[in-house]
Amino acid sequence: MTLQQQAKALxxxxxxxxxxxxxxxxxxxxxxxxxxxxxxxxxAIRQHLVKxxxxxxxxxxxxxxxxxxxPRLLYxxxxxxxxxxxxxxxxxxxxxxxxxxxxxxxxAVDVGRRAGRDLDLRVPSGDLDVIDRLGDATARGxxxxxxxxxxxxxxxxxxxxxxxxxxxxxxxxxxxxxLGLAHGLADQLDGVSVAELERRNPxxxxxxxxxxxxxxxxxxxxx
Numbered sequence: 001m002t003l004q005q006q007a008k009a010l011x012x013x014x015x016x017x018x019x020x021x022x023x024x025x026x027x028x029x030x031x032x033x034x035x036x037x038x039x040x041x042x043x044a045i046r047q048h049l050v051k052x053x054x055x056x057x058x059x060x061x062x063x064x065x066x067x068x069x070x071p072r073l074l075y076x077x078x079x080x081x082x083x084x085x086x087x088x089x090x091x092x093x094x095x096x097x098x099x100x101x102x103x104x105x106x107x108a109v110d111v112g113r114r115a116g117r118d119l120d121l122r123v124p125s126g127d128l129d130v131i132d133r134l135g136d137a138t139a140r141g142x143x144x145x146x147x148x149x150x151x152x153x154x155x156x157x158x159x160x161x162x163x164x165x166x167x168x169x170x171x172x173x174x175x176x177x178x179l180g181l182a183h184g185l186a187d188q189l190d191g192v193s194v195a196e197l198e199r200r201n202p203x204x205x206x207x208x209x210x211x212x213x214x215x216x217x218x219x220x221x222x223x
Contacts, residue, residue, distance in 0.1 A: 006081065009055035014038065015048045019057055019077070028061065028074035049075055057081040079140040094163050097177055108176035109183070116184015130189050130213060137185055138209070145209070152214060153195065158207045167202035175199055175207075182209055 010016045021037060022029060035045050052058040056078055063072040100111050119140075121133045131147065131154055138145040142162030148155045161167050167174035179197045186192040191214035198208035 006055050006057055009051050009057060012048070012051075014040070015052060018045070018048055019052060022058060022075060022077045025076075028063075028076045030063070030072045030074055034075070079136070080142065080144065094166065094174075094177075098173075107180075108173050109180040112177040112180020112182075113184040113187070114180075115177075116181040117187050119181075119185060119188075121185065121188055130192060133189070134185060134192070134211060141181070144205075152212060154211050154213055156209045156211075158209060159205045161202040161205060161207065164202040164205075171199060171202065174202070178207075178209075182211070186211060 010019060017038065018034060021034065031042055031045055031049070034049075035042055038045065049058060049060070053060050053075075058075050058081070059078050061074050061076070063074050097108075097111055097115060100106070100114075101108060104111070119137055121137055131149070134154070135145055135147055135156065138156055138158070142160065143156070144159040145156035146159055148157070163174050175197060179194070182194045182197065186194050193212045195210035195212050196208075198210070200206040200208070
């Protein structure tokens with residue numbers, strides 16, 4: 001899903017308002033709550049939600065049934081979309097990292113590594129293995145990763161760069177921050193280490209982030 005397609009879906013004021021409401025909610029929300037907030041009928045709200053789901057801006061799940069009747073549908077912001085379009089946004093996060101570099105004098109890799117260690121690798125769905133958790137965290141960063149795997153080596157092709165404009169101007173700093181973030185993620189997982197980050201044109205995407213994963217780490221969950 002391209003940024004242009006998502007931007008088109010958010011171009012409608014009501015859909016944008018629903019998306020922002022879900023961002024601020026920070027949890028799953030049902031149709032009744034959204035309907036009450038926006039004062040529209042259920043069908044209109046559902047049509048907007050379908051478009052947001054189709055654009056991969058919102059995730060739809062089903063609540064556990066607590067009694068008779070049809071189970072409720074619940075909606076929340078897609079983590080990857082939140083990284084692109086959420087309240088903070090990627091450039092706010094980048095500014096905080098750059099300010100930390102200025103205040104501490106630490107390298108971009110060191111600052112990125114600390115930030116990566118602070119990222120939460122736990123996910124609501126629960127049973128994700130090490131590779132899935134790395135992919136999920138990378139997606140939440142706005143990189144749109146595509147996974148390939150060869151024995152104990154995994155590679156994420158980063159289809160998009162959330163800091164593309166700045167990375168084009170100063171690739172050494174931005175790519176070093178990305179490498180540090182990857183190291184910070186790996187630090188949280190036993191048997192996982194960063195192999196390399198192969199740079200590509202940030203505006204075209206396609207950078208390669210490679211991890212070494214020991215066999216014993218496969219299936220291990222982050223606590």
